[in-house]
Amino acid sequence: MKISAHAVGTMLGAWQEGPGPAHQRLSDRLRLLVLDGRLCLGAALPSERDLATALGTSRTTVGAAYRTLVEHGYLATRERARATVRLPHDTPSEPRSGGDPSTIDLSFAAPPAPSESLHAAFATALEQLPRHFGRHGYDRYGTAELREAVAGWYQRRGLPTAPDHIMITNGAQHALGLLARTLLSPRDKVLIDHPTYPHAIRAFTDAGARLLPVAVGPSGWDPVHLLAAGRTAQLAYLIPDFHNPTGMCMPASLRRRLRLACPTIIDETMCDLALDGADPEPFALHVPTAVSVGSVSKSIWGGLRIGWIRAVPSVLERVVQARPATDLGTPVVEQLATAVLLNEHRTQRPDMLRQLRAQRGALMQALTEHLPDVHAPLPAGGVTLWARFPDPISSRLAAIAPDCGVTIAAGPRFGVGGAFERHVRLPYTLPSDRLAEAIRRLARAHLAFRRGATGSHTPAPVA
Ligand SMILES: Cc1ncc(COP(=O)(O)O)c(C=O)c1O
CATH class of the missing domain: 1.10.10.10 (Winged helix-like DNA-binding domain superfamily/Winged helix DNA-binding domain)
Incomplete structure (x- = not known):
């Protein structure tokens, strides 16, 4: 190419x-x-x-x-x-693929599973599974049980939803890929938050789209720029609920009045992770045409690989036509287990939120102690800090950090055009003592960088 x-x-x-x-x-x-x-x-x-x-x-x-x-x-x-x-033959492999297991991984931002409730949900799912044995098992919209459970989850959040407004997918990322392929034509423009979730960038550019980044700055979303960009874009993709990577939450007053001129995908992957204020209102409550993408990856467990699309049936019909090109449905047992968990309201996890709050505090404290020049605003929710270094060193630091026993996601992964070289995304999903140790290691990498070290580690995958 x-x-x-x-x-x-x-x-x-x-x-x-x-x-x-x-x-x-x-x-x-x-x-x-x-x-x-x-x-x-x-x-x-x-x-x-x-x-x-x-x-x-x-x-x-x-x-x-x-x-x-x-x-x-x-x-x-x-x-x-x-x-x-090309790559040099002697590029060191990253720790995950056989390297040092003691390396602390700050590139993934996802909490561990609630082991007891998850285990119990799978036991129930196995009991229910025989109901499905009489059918072929290929269900492109998902099982009735899970579509009903997801509709119920929306109803509890105040958004009337019928099961036929729900399509189950293999995680939110799969939903974004399906929507990109269905709703976009080559060279269409997609309005994105800037920074934003890196794999969404990939889904849209792989569909041939051009990106129209609108800054999510220190004071959040800018309605004037969003409305202007919405007039030239064919599609918008926003993460108003504890935005990845900044953790910001779009204020209710803005949700109520933001009417973009183009179709809008709302990514609700983080919506159950309010750490300080109340849970955000579903965006589609105010913009009924919004296509919502959800997931249990952050509220329950990423290993379930369960997400969904909430949209009017005519949009879902188009998506379902596109789906067989990549997959023919979502595994039934995982769907049944997730339905059990949603029906038991397990996406509300007060214990996990308490733990995330404590870990967020520990991470902030470790930054103050070991990297005092790094500024990280307190996020309203979600699982990450968006930390800012005084100098544009993020990619170079990420290439050195594994030599000091830590992997990080460099800022430019979350943007376009080489932006965010001063930023690093730091998750607080690990126990507090691991986070403190990770920041000590990052501070060592920073010192090595200032002394002239150059790294050659390939970037870690992120989520
Ligand atoms: C904003 C956002 N969207 C989508 C995803 C992908 O979620 P899933 O694991 O359900 O595919 C993530 C995962 O980190 C995310 O943060």
Whole structure:
């Protein structure tokens, strides 16, 4: 795949910032784009001349940067052909795939399962399973039991919902992928929160869409920009409930008056995780045409792989037509167990919320002690802090951190165009003592970085 000079320039963002000669900064940034997966393996880079023109720099600078990448094994060259992206053979594997098990993983933001209630729900599900044996088991909308239970969950939240407004999916990510493929045409524009959930970015760009990022800044959502972008977008994707990664919650006053001109997907994956205030009102209460995506991954357990779409039946019919291209339904036992858990109101977990509050406090405290220059606003809910470093070092820190025994999700994963190099997402889903140790290790990585260390770890997967 050929990548245009303009596209590389956008991915590079503010590559001129930082110390050292320009060619080194450029090769460093390109290397991080490769490690990050944003420049995919085998991609053919633009010629030195085209990239130099696009970046407004000299051809010598680009030539030197490319040579460094070739020397370190990140680019392959052939005569009269574009240089292509590769990885050096000796790139250390990330801890999850056979590395040091003592590494603390701060790249996943998901709480552990409630073992007793989950176990009991599966026992009940197994008792109920024989009811389904007489049928083929391929149900593209999901089992009646779970569709009813999800509709009941919405009813309890004050949003009248019938089971035929619900389609069960294999997690919220699957729902986003299905909606992207169903609702978008190539080159459509999708309004996204900026930052936002990285795999949603991927779902929309894989469907050929262009992204229209609207900042979620320190004071939250900006209605003026949202409304303006909504007029040119074909679709909007918002996470108003304990937004990933910032943990912010859109105020009720804004939900009530935000009427975007384009169809809107509302991601409610985090809605049961209010840590301080009341539970947020469902967005669709005010915007009945909104398509809601939900999941039990954060409120119960990610391993269930159960999510859903709430939409009018005509939208679900279109989605169900698209579904067989990737899958033919969701496993029945998991659906039955999830229905049991929803009917017992198990997405409300006061114990877990208490624990998350304590862990959030421990993480804030550890940052104050070990990384005092890092600023992290207190999130209203969800499971992550959006921490800001004084300098744009996030990707480079993420590439070094595993050498100090911790993996982190760098800020640019949550944005487009190389934004958020000052940010790191830090989950508080681990026990407090592990979080304190993780931040001590991150502080060591930060020190190593300031002393000139460069890492080569590929980015950890995030959730
Ligand atoms: C905002 C958001 N949407 C979707 C997902 C994916 O959820 P699931 O595990 O249900 O696929 C996540 C997971 O972290 C998330 O944070």
